[in-house]
Amino acid sequence: MSLEQQMLTALVVDFPFEWNYIRSIVRVSLYVSLTAVALSTLLSLPVALLVGFKEFRGKTLLTSIINTGMGFPSVVVGLVVLFAVSNQGPLGSFDLVFTTEAMILSQIVLAAPVITGVSLAAVSSVEQNVRDAAYAMGGTNLDVALVTIKEARYGIATAVLAGFGRAISEVGSVLIVGGNIASSDGTSVTRTITTAIQLEARQGRFETAMILGAILVVLVLLVNAIVVRLGSGGGRYG
Amino acid sequence: MTIQRREFLSVLGGGVAVGLAGCTGADDSDGPEISGETLTLTTTTSTYDTGLLDELNAPFEDRYGVTVDAVAQGTGAALRTARDGDSDVVMVHARSLEDEFMEEGYGVNRRDLMFNDFVIVGESDDPADVEGEDDAAAAFEAIAEAEATFVSRGDESGTHTKELEIWDETGLTVEEFGEWYLDGGGGMGETLNTANLDGGYTLVDRGTFLDMRDEIDLELLVEGPVEGGSEMLMNPYGIVAVNPAVHDNVNYDLAMAYIGYITSLEGQEIIEEYRSNDEQLFFAEALSEDPNFRQYLPEGWERSSDD
Amino acid sequence: MTLEAIDVHHSYGYETVFEGVSLSVTPGEVVAIIGPSGVGKSTLLRLLALFDAPDDGAIVYDDDPVWEVSDQRRLEYRRRIGMVFQDASLFDASVRRNAEYGLRVRQSWRERLRHELGGLVGKENGTGAAVDALETVGLREQAEQDASSLSGGEAQRVAFARALAYDPDVLLLDEPTSDLDPRNTAVLEDAVLEARDRDIGVVIATHDMHQAERIADRVGVLLGDEIIEVGPTERVFEDPVDDRTRKFISGELIY
Numbered sequence: 001m002s003l004e005q006q007m008l009t010a011l012v013v014d015f016p017f018e019w020n021y022i023r024s025i026v027r028v029s030l031y032v033s034l035t036a037v038a039l040s041t042l043l044s045l046p047v048a049l050l051v052g053f054k055e056f057r058g059k060t061l062l063t064s065i066i067n068t069g070m071g072f073p074s075v076v077v078g079l080v081v082l083f084a085v086s087n088q089g090p091l092g093s094f095d096l097v098f099t100t101e102a103m104i105l106s107q108i109v110l111a112a113p114v115i116t117g118v119s120l121a122a123v124s125s126v127e128q129n130v131r132d133a134a135y136a137m138g139g140t141n142l143d144v145a146l147v148t149i150k151e152a153r154y155g156i157a158t159a160v161l162a163g164f165g166r167a168i169s170e171v172g173s174v175l176i177v178g179g180n181i182a183s184s185d186g187t188s189v190t191r192t193i194t195t196a197i198q199l200e201a202r203q204g205r206f207e208t209a210m211i212l213g214a215i216l217v218v219l220v221l222l223v224n225a226i227v228v229r230l231g232s233g234g235g236r237y238g
Numbered sequence: 239m240t241i242q243r244r245e246f247l248s249v250l251g252g253g254v255a256v257g258l259a260g261c262t263g264a265d266d267s268d269g270p271e272i273s274g275e276t277l278t279l280t281t282t283t284s285t286y287d288t289g290l291l292d293e294l295n296a297p298f299e300d301r302y303g304v305t306v307d308a309v310a311q312g313t314g315a316a317l318r319t320a321r322d323g324d325s326d327v328v329m330v331h332a333r334s335l336e337d338e339f340m341e342e343g344y345g346v347n348r349r350d351l352m353f354n355d356f357v358i359v360g361e362s363d364d365p366a367d368v369e370g371e372d373d374a375a376a377a378f379e380a381i382a383e384a385e386a387t388f389v390s391r392g393d394e395s396g397t398h399t400k401e402l403e404i405w406d407e408t409g410l411t412v413e414e415f416g417e418w419y420l421d422g423g424g425g426m427g428e429t430l431n432t433a434n435l436d437g438g439y440t441l442v443d444r445g446t447f448l449d450m451r452d453e454i455d456l457e458l459l460v461e462g463p464v465e466g467g468s469e470m471l472m473n474p475y476g477i478v479a480v481n482p483a484v485h486d487n488v489n490y491d492l493a494m495a496y497i498g499y500i501t502s503l504e505g506q507e508i509i510e511e512y513r514s515n516d517e518q519l520f521f522a523e524a525l526s527e528d529p530n531f532r533q534y535l536p537e538g539w540e541r542s543s544d545d
Numbered sequence: 546m547t548l549e550a551i552d553v554h555h556s557y558g559y560e561t562v563f564e565g566v567s568l569s570v571t572p573g574e575v576v577a578i579i580g581p582s583g584v585g586k587s588t589l590l591r592l593l594a595l596f597d598a599p600d601d602g603a604i605v606y607d608d609d610p611v612w613e614v615s616d617q618r619r620l621e622y623r624r625r626i627g628m629v630f631q632d633a634s635l636f637d638a639s640v641r642r643n644a645e646y647g648l649r650v651r652q653s654w655r656e657r658l659r660h661e662l663g664g665l666v667g668k669e670n671g672t673g674a675a676v677d678a679l680e681t682v683g684l685r686e687q688a689e690q691d692a693s694s695l696s697g698g699e700a701q702r703v704a705f706a707r708a709l710a711y712d713p714d715v716l717l718l719d720e721p722t723s724d725l726d727p728r729n730t731a732v733l734e735d736a737v738l739e740a741r742d743r744d745i746g747v748v749i750a751t752h753d754m755h756q757a758e759r760i761a762d763r764v765g766v767l768l769g770d771e772i773i774e775v776g777p778t779e780r781v782f783e784d785p786v787d788d789r790t791r792k793f794i795s796g797e798l799i800y
């Protein structure tokens with residue numbers, strides 16, 4: 001048998017048994033990353049608008065925090081979040097260690113700077129004239145902000161997807177704060193695609209690792225394809 | 239104080255769990271009080287990767303209507319997590335580190351659980367002439383004497399801890415070793431490979447060595463106690479509950495129920511019968527020739543009452 | 546309704562633009578502001594549109610000094626003013642959505658949300674006033690088109706419809722036709738006159754003397770940091786009081 005044939009047989013034979021396991025892992029991954037990205041976006045957009053259009057003290061500092069945060073190593077974020085949610089840490093009483101909530105928290109820390117940074121570039125390129133028009137038509141400051149977001153929608157969508165890409169594919173922080181837990185019946189509790197790949201590969205179950213890897217790659221490719229499309233769509237604005 | 243998530247969940251899960259307890263006809267009267275809760279167990283990667291825990295935990299979860307979250311970490315991290323009160327019970331195989339954990343008051347009710355053993359492997363030409371040695375410390379001494387290459391895990395894992403314990407026994411100081419003493423810097427597999435390439439000796443758990451034996455040229459030179467060899471190469475696994483007096487948030491009742499279950503006949507039989515690739519990986523303590531049912535304390539340690 | 550600037554002083558940093566400028570507009574009249582480039586025509590319109598408070602002096606709406614009232618009250622005043630900028634500044638949306646914008650911001654959040662969700666599933670319920678405003682500038686047919694696909698002239702007409710749709714009391718037009726061809730200019734001027742007939746007060750800043758002559762009832766001449774002359778169009782053009790006005794109109798005074 002060739003290697004491919006072997007792998008194919010392995011897939012077909014193992015698949016029904018592995019399927020629940022894989023599905024639960026993908027579900028946890030998507031739940032954690034989508035929630036983290038949604039919350040990050042809610043957090044990031046006001047900050048991007050603030051930094052983009054308002055003068056305030058500490059603006060330079062905030063900008064450099066955002067820029068540094070975009071490249072923050074995920075293991076470091078994991079450690080910091082672990083420290084925060086640990087029983088000994090400031091959020092200790094919430095009992096969040098090894099939960100999806102803690103994973104969401106750490107992915108927010110990872111994704112929010114990316115989303116803020118890219119959104120900032122997008123909203124900054126919205127012309128002042130258009131914002132003035134919204135104000136002159138009787139819009140409140142909130143309306144002006146909404147118009148700005150709408151005008152920058154392609155750029156913001158790119159930002160959100162970039163944040164999602166970072167969240168779904170990072171392994172360091174979710175491993176540390178989530179603990180990579182699966183229950184004894186073989187469904188994921190805090191196991192994500194990335195931490196599962198690491199574990200499965202370590203344990204020599206390469207078929208499962210490959211399936212998960214393929215799913216992750218497809219997800220990330222999909223996101224990138226959309227980003228590229230939106231990126232070229234954004235240039236259409238005029 | 240805010241309501242704890244686990245307590246909250248236990249309220250939610252209570253109804254379900256009572257039903258479950260009824261179904262299984264559990265004879266334990268404290269079932270309803272702990273059911274629906276989650277036990278966080280930290281353990282070492284090597285233990286976790288054998289797959290034994292899934293076999294062990296499923297019947298326990300069914301019986302009590304609880305969930306066991308098993309987190310695989312390095313030995314140091316597993317103990318540290320427990321130390322911080324972020325897990326309820328910890329299962330490791332590093333006696334000296336466990337002792338420290340106990341001595342500092344973070345653990346209570348340690349129990350012997352199971353064991354397997356380490357072996358010393360090396361090249362077949364055996365420059366230090368340790369083959370057949372029945373004292374691990376003597377073998378180590380011979381290696382140091384010959385300044386033959388030795389590859390250490392160097393990662394504070396259970397295996398590394400054991401290695402240091404043996405060096406300690408020889409009275410030699412690791413820090414003073416010359417270039418023959420190498421740091422493998424990673425997992426057991428990598429360390430074995432390094433020893434294989436550099437033609438050195440190393441300490442390895444029997445399971446991993448048997449797994450990799452076909453891919454490397456190293457020979458088993460010093461046997462562990464499983465095959466009647468050096469007692470010092472015993473690799474005992476212990477389980478410790480986190481002290482509720484130090485961390486009031488830990489789920490002590492459930493931790494003790496787990497320890498009770500895992501040292502019971504049912505738990506011990508699962509351990510004894512567990513096979514991976516047709517190989518017995520663990521030997522249950524209670525089913526061994528010389529079972530130890532008592533809590534064991536660090537040697538020469540008396541708990542002072544004033545801390 | 547009267548919108549007035551009374552003895553307004555204004556500067557950008559150290560650069561003084563106005564030192565005591567007064568101007569008013571009442572319903573059903575068109576007031577043109579003429580003056581050389583950079584003199585502050587746009588600045589005056591922005592002050593009248595309540596973008597910023599003047600450094601000194603007052604903007605008064607119906608005897609109410611707008612910078613001394615509550616934010617809510619000032620918002621109500623702002624919402625009775627429409628503005629068209631030199632460039633169209635349309636939103637990246639359909640022509641109809643642009644025209645509707647002023648009406649939308651005046652709706653409750655509930656209605657707006659329902660409308661947004663309706664838009665997502667393709668159910669568009671156009672508001673009559675927006676369509677009427679597009680009719681006024683002759684662009685009713687283009688309602689569903691993307692605003693970005695319009696020509697410069699069409700875009701400016703949409704911008705006018707956008708300001709007209711919510712039926713303001715005052716329209717402030719900042720050189721609305723300076724980039725347009727004669728045909729589009731004519732359409733916009735007709736629309737201005739139609740607005741005047743609906744009793745809207747119009748202030749139009751322009752470079753184009755002929756445009757001022759064609760549509761304005763009164764003209765204010767902005768020169769230096771003040772309005773040197775204001776009066777009925779015919780009188781200002783035929784018989785200016787200030788000699789600088791005559792020179793400016795005849796083109797002798799080059800800035």
Ligand SMILES: Nc1ncnc2c1ncn2[C@@H]1O[C@H](COP(=O)(O)OP(=O)(O)OP(=O)(O)O)[C@@H](O)[C@H]1O
Pocket residue numbers: 557560562581582583584585586587588589
């Ligand atoms: N935001 C601003 N910050 C600083 N200076 C400004 C600002 N806006 C306008 N100015 C200055 O104020 C003066 C008046 O500008 P304004 O745009 O009102 O002139 P204008 O009469 O509308 O000119 P144009 O006919 O070219 O449109 C100019 O000298 C300009 O440079």
Ligand SMILES: [Mg+2]
Pocket residue numbers: 586587588631719720
């Ligand atoms: Mg201007």
